[in-house]
Amino acid sequence: MASPLGDVDGFLWFSWVLLVGFAVLSVVLLVVLVVVRALRDLFARRRARAADEVRAHIFEVVMGEDDDAARGRAALAAARGRAADRVEQQVFEMLPKLRGESRAELVGLLMARGAEQRALALVGSRSSVRRCRGAFQLGMLGLTQHVPRLVRLLRDRHFLVRRVTVRALGAMGDPRAVRPLLLLGEHDPRLTRDLVFALDRLGPDAAPELRSVLLEEMTHGDHLHLDPAAVVLGLLADRPSVDVLAQGLGSPNPSFAGACAEALGRIGAPEAIPALTEALLDLRPNVRAGAAHALGSIGSSVAAASLLDVVDEEEPQVSRQAAQALIELGPGGRRMLATSSSPYAVEAMALEAIRGGRS
């Protein structure tokens, strides 16, 4: 039979071994943790240093004098392996921030490194992340011969790929992208903001195509996908679009009619005043409010009496917009507004007084 004292000794011995074991394990874990952290910091510092070097060379290419630019170009062209990947990544990140000769320099550098073929390979990849990267890179390189390839990518099953492609087409600046982009908007309303951004980025070259789409499409259909076209023509302040936009005020689609009113206001064309004044009588509140806003933006007192009639109507959105429009017409408009008993007239004049204008 074992003595109780022997059991106590055994227990103490076991506890001591356990304690020492834990202590050793803790020290080992601590050492491993410190080493891992030190290595991680070391690698991060190395990566940051390498990125800084690449960035300095990019700056030399973009902005340096001839000798500096040549040195930077040679350093970037000599990069191989991981360094080459880093160079391409950093140059692609820099491209959206530059234009003119500086941008052309960097695009030339990427082309010389074979970035076009790599971007095309990425676009054809099975990975959606790679397809996004490929679309972005093709857009940044601005090679318009690949517009049809990107247009095909607008039908990609992944939303993010379609979104990046829309922006890439905008960056390319080729008006051939106008119709496919507008068509995409019809099927994918979540992309409306991106579409407007991309179409606006195409710039004035896109305006004739946008006008011709509006003219063709307005004769039939429900005008579902035309809002971005109207909005962008307004953003581009495209004066030749005034007639077609004025026609759009009568569209059966209230959203498109409202977008046309907003665009006419942005263009600021006095020749649109008769159509906009007529639109103040439209049955749809958003069209009346849009027309009132546009008349305020154009700033002609011709429509003042019609705006005053609208201030007194019951629909708050319309009344408020008309009151604001009269304020924008200047002293004459403000005098007319003072005769209205609408609470929105009082509100508009009070706000104007706070802003420092005359009430």
Place this chain on the structure above:
Amino acid sequence: MARIVIADDDADIRELVVFKLRHGGHDVVPVGDGAAAVEACSAEKPDLVILDVMMPGMSGLDAARALRQDASMDGLPIIMLTARAQESDIEQGFEAGADDYIVKPFSPRELASRVSAVLARSR
């Protein structure tokens, strides 16, 4: 040589501008937001300030208004550097007190020329 404050929250843009202007012989003070730009202008008394419009905290427009209200900064030229290129945005910039407006993406050469022109006008 002029002393120039540049405020932009995008580090790449800030460094591009700093690199280009230092290359042109200017003394450049980079900061990351509008409030820091106003502080830097008080401390450094620059000859010119370049402000991005969209910045966290105090925007470039607010910074421009604050600088215009400060009598000690009277006549300080302000250039707005921004991605917002609509006519109304440009109008807002000028109303806030900007002397010139550069739209992003920008050309570093154009920036240097605009800086020289604004500095020449202010002297």
